[in-house]
Amino acid sequence: MGTQFNKLKSNPMIRKTGFSCFALFLSLLCGAVIIGYSGYSPINIYKVIFVDTLSSKSGIMLALSQATPLMFTGMAFAIAYKVKIINLGEEGQLHCGAMAAAIVGAYIPNLPHLPHVFMALVAGAVAGGMIGLLTGVLKIHFGASEIITSLLLNSIIVYITSYLCNGPLKPLDSSSPQTPFINESARLTRLVPKTQLTTAILIAIAIAVLLHLLMSKLTLGYEMKAVGLNLNAANVHGISIARIYLFTMILSSAIAGLCGSTLVLGVNGRYVEDISLNYGFAGISVAALASYEPLAVPITAIIFGILKAGAFTVDRTTNIPVELVSVVQAFVVVFIAAPKLTEFILGIFNNIPGMKQKTGGC
Amino acid sequence: MDNIFAVILLATLRMATPLILTTTGAVFSVRAGVSEIGCEGMMIAGAFFGVLGSYLSGNAWVGVLAGVFFGMLFALLHGVLHVIFKVNQTISGMSVNLLAAAIAPLLIKLIWHTNSLTGNVASISSLEQSFLKEIPLIGGFLSQLNLFFYLAILFAVSGWFYIFKTKSGLRMRTVGENPLAASTLGINVIAYKLTGTAICGVLSGLGGVYLSLGQLSQYVDGMTAGRGYMAMVINTFGHYNPIGAIVGSLFFGFFDALQIIFQSSNIPSQFLMMLPYLVTLLVVVFGLKNTRQPAGVGKHHDA
Numbered sequence: 001m002g003t004q005f006n007k008l009k010s011n012p013m014i015r016k017t018g019f020s021c022f023a024l025f026l027s028l029l030c031g032a033v034i035i036g037y038s039g040y041s042p043i044n045i046y047k048v049i050f051v052d053t054l055s056s057k058s059g060i061m062l063a064l065s066q067a068t069p070l071m072f073t074g075m076a077f078a079i080a081y082k083v084k085i086i087n088l089g090e091e092g093q094l095h096c097g098a099m100a101a102a103i104v105g106a107y108i109p110n111l112p113h114l115p116h117v118f119m120a121l122v123a124g125a126v127a128g129g130m131i132g133l134l135t136g137v138l139k140i141h142f143g144a145s146e147i148i149t150s151l152l153l154n155s156i157i158v159y160i161t162s163y164l165c166n167g168p169l170k171p172l173d174s175s176s177p178q179t180p181f182i183n184e185s186a187r188l189t190r191l192v193p194k195t196q197l198t199t200a201i202l203i204a205i206a207i208a209v210l211l212h213l214l215m216s217k218l219t220l221g222y223e224m225k226a227v228g229l230n231l232n233a234a235n236v237h238g239i240s241i242a243r244i245y246l247f248t249m250i251l252s253s254a255i256a257g258l259c260g261s262t263l264v265l266g267v268n269g270r271y272v273e274d275i276s277l278n279y280g281f282a283g284i285s286v287a288a289l290a291s292y293e294p295l296a297v298p299i300t301a302i303i304f305g306i307l308k309a310g311a312f313t314v315d316r317t318t319n320i321p322v323e324l325v326s327v328v329q330a331f332v333v334v335f336i337a338a339p340k341l342t343e344f345i346l347g348i349f350n351n352i353p354g355m356k357q358k359t360g361g362c
Numbered sequence: 363m364d365n366i367f368a369v370i371l372l373a374t375l376r377m378a379t380p381l382i383l384t385t386t387g388a389v390f391s392v393r394a395g396v397s398e399i400g401c402e403g404m405m406i407a408g409a410f411f412g413v414l415g416s417y418l419s420g421n422a423w424v425g426v427l428a429g430v431f432f433g434m435l436f437a438l439l440h441g442v443l444h445v446i447f448k449v450n451q452t453i454s455g456m457s458v459n460l461l462a463a464a465i466a467p468l469l470i471k472l473i474w475h476t477n478s479l480t481g482n483v484a485s486i487s488s489l490e491q492s493f494l495k496e497i498p499l500i501g502g503f504l505s506q507l508n509l510f511f512y513l514a515i516l517f518a519v520s521g522w523f524y525i526f527k528t529k530s531g532l533r534m535r536t537v538g539e540n541p542l543a544a545s546t547l548g549i550n551v552i553a554y555k556l557t558g559t560a561i562c563g564v565l566s567g568l569g570g571v572y573l574s575l576g577q578l579s580q581y582v583d584g585m586t587a588g589r590g591y592m593a594m595v596i597n598t599f600g601h602y603n604p605i606g607a608i609v610g611s612l613f614f615g616f617f618d619a620l621q622i623i624f625q626s627s628n629i630p631s632q633f634l635m636m637l638p639y640l641v642t643l644l645v646v647v648f649g650l651k652n653t654r655q656p657a658g659v660g661k662h663h664d665a
Contacts, residue, residue: 086452142647151591155639163632321471326464333457338447
């Protein structure tokens with residue numbers, strides 16, 4: 001029995017999963033403190049969030065549609081992190097992609113459905129990818145830290161798209177900042193009528209599988225992993241670091257751009273100023289909870305999707321605002337990022353008299 | 363004050379104030395070998411908890427203390443995660459930013475029941491009725507500056523003195539350059555790293571408090587507007603020196619001030635608001651060629 005348990009623990013997949021679960025648990029515990037402070041019972045609230053959401057069809061649909069953008073941004077962050085690039089520019093790349101998709105969707109008339117959707121999606125991916133290309137070139141040729149440049153580019157892009165939807169692209173009959181509605185032909189097909197669940201989620205899952213194949217089967221993926229694990233060793237073995245960096249930046253930001261496209265084509269039907277509900281930075285939490293494995297990202301995105309969908313209900317019926325989710329997400333990053341912290345907390349549990357149980361080298 | 367130059371100068375000094383404070387904090391952090399990417403979150407914490415402290419106590423100075431304290435608390439979260447639990451410093455810094463940006467709107471909804479902005483609270487009064495007004499010629503000008511501006515200059519200069527002229531400052535720089543060597547010399551590396559980060563949090567928090575209680579009397583979501591990230595750039599621009607921080611902040615403050623001056627012109631407001639970020643980006647790309655970070659940033663002495 002004991003040896004079997006230890007064997008299970010030495011499996012890296014199971015270790016990582018167990019670790020992620022524990023980190024999520026700690027984050028929910030921090031959320032519980034906030035719920036308790038607001039004068040509600042954390043158990044009841046979490047029951048509403050998880051059980052009630054999953055027991056109705058509309059709840060599940062809402063959770064899945066909330067999870068879709070998180071899948072994209074989560075994968076974008078995860079794939080860059082494999083190469084030890086921290087892509088903090090997703091927010092800007094998303095806006096850029098959304099604007100491109102909105103323009104292609106609204107201003108190209110009389111196109112059949114599939115080519116139009118395809119063009120609009122690609123436009124978003126290309127627009128996002130261009131930002132990644134720019135960030136990569138600035139890093140490789142000018143030595144500018146991609147962390148700083150992408151954070152600055154976020155602000156610059158959001159101001160440019162904000163100018164576009166406040167000025168030149170704003171329809172005459174609208175009072176709020178937005179672009180005209182896209183043509184019906186550019187809309188993503190709804191999987192379930194009257195929900196926001198569209199084919200976007202299938203695209204996201206397909207990308208997750210493709211990314212997994214890239215990392216596990218292709219030479220390029222092997223080289224990316226090598227650069228991520230040991231830059232100098234990869235360099236000595238003749239892998240062009242600059243090429244890998246550039247490719248990864250473009251890939252990561254194209255996925256973020258695609259997220260923008262799907263939001264326009266599937267959810268809003270147009271570009272609106274607050275199209276991204278902080279999806280770019282939420283992607284960090286999603287990727288971290290998935291231990292940066294692209295194939296696990298859809299699962300962790302769905303967990304956060306459920307949390308978000310449930311939080312909407314809680315927001316409506318109690319005083320606890322939906323912002324609770326962002327706090328839990330932020331705590332996830334803290335706990336996942338710090339394996340040693342989590343081990344430390346586990347250590348405290350182990351040292352409580354009566355619970356003392358030798359659990360081996362954790 | 364009908365002179366256009368005086369108006370620009372005044373706006374520049376006002377806009378530079380939070381940048382000087384935060385960048386001076388960032389200097390301490392980087393000189394002690396810890397990345398300053400969490401400054402944005404520390405500013406948000408300072409700005410928000412400053413307002414909360416002032417709201418709960420009714421006294422703006424209690425608010426200032428609360429803002430500074432929470433700025434330090436968030437900085438220590440980053441510091442402890444990175445220094446003791448060996449987290450990648452960009453991730454630990456970003457988690458501070460995410461956490462601060464998430465907690466503020468949550469607490470606003472819980473306490474004020476509004477979206478993204480708090481009610482008005484007691485704020486730091488201006489110096490316009492103070493003794494500064496009695497100074498001949500420039501008194502009128504000096505009294506229009508906020509107390510925080512003078513504090514910022516004071517902290518920057520004393521920070522420069524500490525880092526470059528004292529024995530303890532030399533030790534802090536040693537920790538930042540080569541933590542292993544510092545450890546071999548018997549310097550308590552962890553204590554210096556955490557102190558540097560904590561000072562960063564205090565000053566960034568004060569920079570945030572200036573935005574919410576010095577310039578306004580409320581917290582508005584997004585009011586820090588990436589100034590923490592700008593401080594990172596100014597820090598490099600000023601060669602990780604508090605005096606350089608003053609000069610760099612004045613430069614960036616000038617571009618921040620331009621948008622106020624051109625507000626009534628025909629230029630779309632988005633382009634004016636974009637200007638400081640664009641200038642910062644250009645400086646990052648073309649202007650930071652010959653600066654070098656302390657060699658030990660992000661390194662551990664026992665790894």
